[in-house]
Amino acid sequence: MHVIYGGTFDPVHHGHLRMALEVGEALGVSQVNLVPSHIPPHRGDTGASAQQRLEMIRLAIAGESRLVLDEREVRREGASYTADTLRQLRQELGSEMPLVMVVGTDAFASFDRWRDWQQILQLAHIVVVQRPGAGLPEGSEAGRLVRDYQTASVRELQDNPAGRVMVLNPPLLDISATGIRERIAGGRSIRYLTPDAVWQRIETWALYRPPAGQG
Ligand SMILES: Nc1ncnc2c1ncn2[C@@H]1O[C@H](COP(=O)(O)OP(=O)(O)OP(=O)(O)O)[C@@H](O)[C@H]1O
Ligand SMILES: O=C(O)c1ccc[n+]([C@@H]2O[C@H](COP(=O)([O-])O)[C@@H](O)[C@H]2O)c1
Numbered sequence: 001m002h003v004i005y006g007g008t009f010d011p012v013h014h015g016h017l018r019m020a021l022e023v024g025e026a027l028g029v030s031q032v033n034l035v036p037s038h039i040p041p042h043r044g045d046t047g048a049s050a051q052q053r054l055e056m057i058r059l060a061i062a063g064e065s066r067l068v069l070d071e072r073e074v075r076r077e078g079a080s081y082t083a084d085t086l087r088q089l090r091q092e093l094g095s096e097m098p099l100v101m102v103v104g105t106d107a108f109a110s111f112d113r114w115r116d117w118q119q120i121l122q123l124a125h126i127v128v129v130q131r132p133g134a135g136l137p138e139g140s141e142a143g144r145l146v147r148d149y150q151t152a153s154v155r156e157l158q159d160n161p162a163g164r165v166m167v168l169n170p171p172l173l174d175i176s177a178t179g180i181r182e183r184i185a186g187g188r189s190i191r192y193l194t195p196d197a198v199w200q201r202i203e204t205w206a207l208y209r210p211p212a213g214q215g
Contacts, residue, residue, distance in 0.1 A: 001098040001158055002089065003027060003127075004070065006035040006082060007107075008177065009053050010046045011202060012060045013194040015175035017067065019129060022170035023102050024066055027127070027154055032102070033070040034061070037080035041115065047181055047208045050074045052201075059197035083116035086123040098161050099124040106134035112141030121149070125157050125164045131172060184208040 005020050016034075024032040034057055038050050046053065054074055061067040072088065073080040082101065089099060101124045103111075108128050111117055120126070128136075128146060136143040149165040151157065156164055180190050185208060191199055202208065 001027065001029050001100060002033070002093055003029050003031070003100045003102060004033045004035050004085070004089070004124075005102040006037065006073070006080075006085070008040045008043065008046060009034070009036045009057055010048055010177050011053065011180060011194060011198055011207070012057045013175045013177060013180060013198075014192075015173040017060060017064075017195075018173050019104075019170065020067055020102075022172075023127060023129060023168060026168055026170060027100065027157065031066055031068050033068045035070045035073055035085060038074045038077055039079045041079045041081055042110070042113070048205075052205060052207065056194075056198045056201055059201060060195045062197070081115040083114070083120055083123070086120060090123050096161055098157055098159075100127055100157060101125070102127045102129060104129050104131045104134065105136055106131050108142050109134065109136055109140060110142070111145065117141075121145075121163050121165070124162050125160070125166065127157075128165060128167045129172070130167060130169045132174060181208045185210050 003024065007016065009016065020032040020034065036053050036057060054071060057069050061069060073085055086099065086101065093099060103126060105128060114120065136146060145165050146167055151164040151166050157166060175193050180193055183190050
């Protein structure tokens, strides 16, 4: 089973890293592949460049063999559409290998506005991770997919290449990249929200600070 976990990672933090390990363990895989977006299709500018976000992930996962950095979206450049990434992976992995995309409920809530979203389920399974405070809106397509496709067992993901939706409820850390950027902008500490090597790099690069004169 090949598991990918996409995100903006602006910056990567302990919430992402713990969630990746929890999901990897729940699915019984030895690796979870982190796929940072080059340009997230649905957001404004990122605070850190794509290369800086890659480097922070490298620092965060150094020495952790269960977490792997997949740089394909940054190398592809342009807007990063998940459907493109999954098509590329499907070609590489062949038609039989189970392919899983992990996504939090906050991001999955807008799934029916993702490019080629109907094709995504033909390419991969989706594991939806329930984030506290981020439910799936009543009557939304995302909510319907969870209800209609929801599968009970990891076994079903293993036995099929794509097309199942599974909801997981692992213990999560209440950390967001927005909270980290806001703390820095407000002159507060972000220590212990992200690995020390990432925290130090953010300091060195002076990321996420307000432009001079506005701080
Ligand atoms: N603390 C967390 N625990 C579990 N999953 C998380 C956590 N933070 C983010 N995620 C999930 O990680 C993926 C990538 O998220 P993203 O890079 O946007 O991080 P974020 O912290 O939500 O950032 P932002 O605050 O900028 O939106 C999404 O699927 C999101 O649901
Ligand atoms: O492909 C799309 O249209 C699309 C739209 C919104 C989000 N996504 C993906 O969802 C993942 C989480 O997004 P985000 O904004 O929480 O970082 C990330 O891998 C994005 O590329 C993808």
